[in-house]
Amino acid sequence: MPHALCPDLDFIMKFIDEYRDAQIAQEYAQAIAQITTQSWTIMEICGGQTHAIVKFGIDELLPSQITLIHGPGCPVCVTPVESIDCAIAIASRPEVIFASFGDMLRVPSSDKDLLAVKANGGNIRIVYSPLDALKIARSHPDKQVVFFAVGFETTAPATAMAVYQAAQQKIKNFSLLVSHVLVPPAMEAILASPHNRVRGFLAAGHVCTVMGYTEYEPIAQKYSIPIVVTGFEPVDILQGIYMCVKQLEEGRSSVENQYSRSVRRGGNETAQRLIREVFALCLRNWRGIGEIPASGLGLRDKYAQFDAQRRFKIANHPIAESAECISGLILQGVKKPHECSAFGDRCTPEHPLGAPMVSSEGACAAYYRYRQQPSISVTASS
Amino acid sequence: METPEDFTISCPIPIAQYPHVLLAHGGGGKLMHQLIETMFLATFSSGDRNRHDAAEIDLKSSRTAFTTDSYVVQPLFFPGGDIGSLAVNGTVNDLAMCGARPLYLSVGFILEEGLSMATLWRVVRSIQQAATAANVQIVTGDTKVVDKGKADGIFINTAGIGAIEHSFAIAPPSVKPGDVLLLNGDLGRHGIAIMAVREGLEFESQIESDSAPLASLVLQLLEAKIEIHCLRDLTRGGLSSALNEIAQAAGVTIAIDENCIPIREDVQGACEILGFDPLYVANEGRFVAFVAPSEAPRALQIMRSHSLGASAQIIGNVTESNSSGFVTMNSKIGTQRIVDMLSGEQLPRIC
Known part of the structure; x- marks a missing residue:
């Protein structure tokens, strides 16, 4: 694409710039418009996709009949308040080094967040991998190192590897607060809801890189709904939407793979074996949605010694969420963030009422960050 | 060094x-x-x-x-x-x-x-x-x-x-609709260099901070009688925060073009991995100059002939006055969006 102001700028990013190409994006947008004959509502599962859609204004390129709704695929957003309370209780203990992914630190619990614990002297470390937390445990044998294991099937293999290695190496001062969740049960919960408006799914490319997409095939069949495994760059998402709309218009409902540069049908079998070795399915409470059976991963009995809740004897207390926050409706795609009366006023990234305003992948935060000026019409330019 | x-x-x-x-x-x-x-x-x-x-x-x-x-x-x-x-x-x-x-x-x-x-x-x-x-x-x-x-x-x-030694009023109130924004080089190197050392992250190439004294380049622009309306170095909060501050102080709307903002491939890659937006990452040798539109080509030429402005770019302009003060960006795929000020610290994303 010729750059309007700077034709000589030449910073090409492998595997990024080609998927942010304006001309290809416009071509896909036109192709979607051409095949669309009626209204369709499509849900992108993953928060990373939501972020890209709002950041790049991808929805603005689509014909008005296509509505995108933003699914529950932000691990920060769906981690229940009681897990965060538990995290805060553990992280506040003087003997603990608490390791977490960065964006969990600002999620509000019932009264504060982990950053407040850090400000009060808690030893909290941001890590990029659970294995880094294990490394901290090895180098601080006098401390209890606890890793906050959140996320979908994407982060579960790395957590599983940390547990497996800790067991192999007989590391006694390492444990995990596990709140892993799974995508397919959440999709089924959305489809089974009487409020459901979703007619097609964009499945999360990185989750499927690990898990493959065979488990989506019975869902597509049972609910007669097309599911397209989709990547995260603008061109990926537009192509995923195109494939989904094409199926809807043709009356098909199968699982297709847009993200074939990363995803195989069977996924990464080694990673799956590791997940099965360490974790078993369990009931999980999703913030804003509620309990979904067999939607979480919990440590198997043989690894129970690494369960931080058990080690520190902290029980789960279900906690009522802010009455004003409609995150449940947002996460199920029933409402859009700006339809909430608190949005941008009583609820902002500085003072979030609910989790979708916290994480950069949360739908509310994405809308706040890129759409907060109501006076601006955010439109496609030629 | x-x-x-x-x-x-x-x-x-x-x-x-x-x-x-x-x-x-x-x-x-x-x-x-x-x-x-x-x-x-x-x-x-x-x-x-x-x-x-x-x-x-x-x-x-x-x-x-x-x-x-x-x-x-x-x-x-x-x-x-x-x-x-x-x-x-x-x-x-x-x-x-x-x-x-x-x-x-x-x-x-x-x-x-x-x-x-x-x-x-x-x-x-x-x-x-x-x-x-x-x-x-x-x-x-x-x-x-x-x-x-x-x-x-x-x-x-x-x-x-x-x-x-000049007679201009170089400050946000002097910013006017039509002013052109020049950026003296690629973004994000300082923040990523610090982050890489602090967090023990290793990339294929070592990313070095852009820390540099900018006065000689600015003085060259002034000596050439470029009509400069405002200057701002892009430290903590990066380009986005600097432009939002000026937009609010001057009561103008600023429009920038993502395609024109130079970001090195290794910095962009590091940002993708960490979940950071390079527009918010700190710099220590980068600044934006708001200049009168007629002066922009000459200013760009002067910048590019200086060692601290070799990859300088025109990145946008001031579009409206009497605005509540915000920044819009033409994205890589040709859509427009708001570029907001950073809320709190940028935190690395989960996945």
Whole structure:
């Protein structure tokens, strides 16, 4: 694409710039418009996709009949308040080094967040991998190192590897607060809801890189709904939407793979074996949605010694969420963030009422960050 | 960056006797006197100054710029710079953003007891080298030593005085619709360089901080009589925060084009991995100039012929006045969006 102001700028990013190409994006947008004959509502599962859609204004390129709704695929957003309370209780203990992914630190619990614990002297470390937390445990044998294991099937293999290695190496001062969740049960919960408006799914490319997409095939069949495994760059998402709309218009409902540069049908079998070795399915409470059976991963009995809740004897207390926050409706795609009366006023990234305003992948935060000026019409330019 | 000389040869403090900074080095007695005389004065002093409680300086211009900033970076040494050069460049750049010619700096140290004397000497040498490169004199200073655990190695405060020799009002109120925005180079290197060292992240290539003194480039623009309306260095909060601050202060709308914003491939890659937006990542040698539209091509040419502006770009313009003050961006795929100010710190994303 010729750059309007700077034709000589030449910073090409492998595997990024080609998927942010304006001309290809416009071509896909036109192709979607051409095949669309009626209204369709499509849900992108993953928060990373939501972020890209709002950041790049991808929805603005689509014909008005296509509505995108933003699914529950932000691990920060769906981690229940009681897990965060538990995290805060553990992280506040003087003997603990608490390791977490960065964006969990600002999620509000019932009264504060982990950053407040850090400000009060808690030893909290941001890590990029659970294995880094294990490394901290090895180098601080006098401390209890606890890793906050959140996320979908994407982060579960790395957590599983940390547990497996800790067991192999007989590391006694390492444990995990596990709140892993799974995508397919959440999709089924959305489809089974009487409020459901979703007619097609964009499945999360990185989750499927690990898990493959065979488990989506019975869902597509049972609910007669097309599911397209989709990547995260603008061109990926537009192509995923195109494939989904094409199926809807043709009356098909199968699982297709847009993200074939990363995803195989069977996924990464080694990673799956590791997940099965360490974790078993369990009931999980999703913030804003509620309990979904067999939607979480919990440590198997043989690894129970690494369960931080058990080690520190902290029980789960279900906690009522802010009455004003409609995150449940947002996460199920029933409402859009700006339809909430608190949005941008009583609820902002500085003072979030609910989790979708916290994480950069949360739908509310994405809308706040890129759409907060109501006076601006955010439109496609030629 | 020039490598500091071998400590054992050049450090003026007898290291065998004092390998670490002691509380007494800030206590007002013999040790403090020795530190000031043999390390600080010997390194910074231009020789002909009286040793007194304050420095006497002679300012020839009637308009003067005066600024101060404190530096608390960890790690103290990072690829492309260290706390010493940063403390000089940061304050020099604040003066340069007023279009002032930086002349004099003060340097105040807060040292943590137990700091290695070799580390202090490296920092002092780096300050001296950066001051020479930026053509400023260090004329006064202060040293305090605090108990171990009460500081993080070294904290530095610098204040700077510069002479304003032009007649423009270089400040947000001068920004007008039509003004063109020039950026002097690629974004995000300082923030990512620090992050990489702090978090032990390794990339294929080493990303070096862009820390640099910007005054010579700004003065060249002014000497060429470029009508500059506003200047802003892009430190914490990056390009986005700087532009939002100016948009709000000036009551204008600023439109930028993502396609024109230079970001190095390795920095972009690191940001993708960490979940950071390079528009919010800190820089220490980058600034935006708002210039009258007719002057933009000439200003760009001057920037590009300077070593600190070789990859300069026109990145956008001011579109509206009487606005509530915000920034829009034409994205890579041809859509428009808001570029908001950062909320809190950028935190690495889960996945």
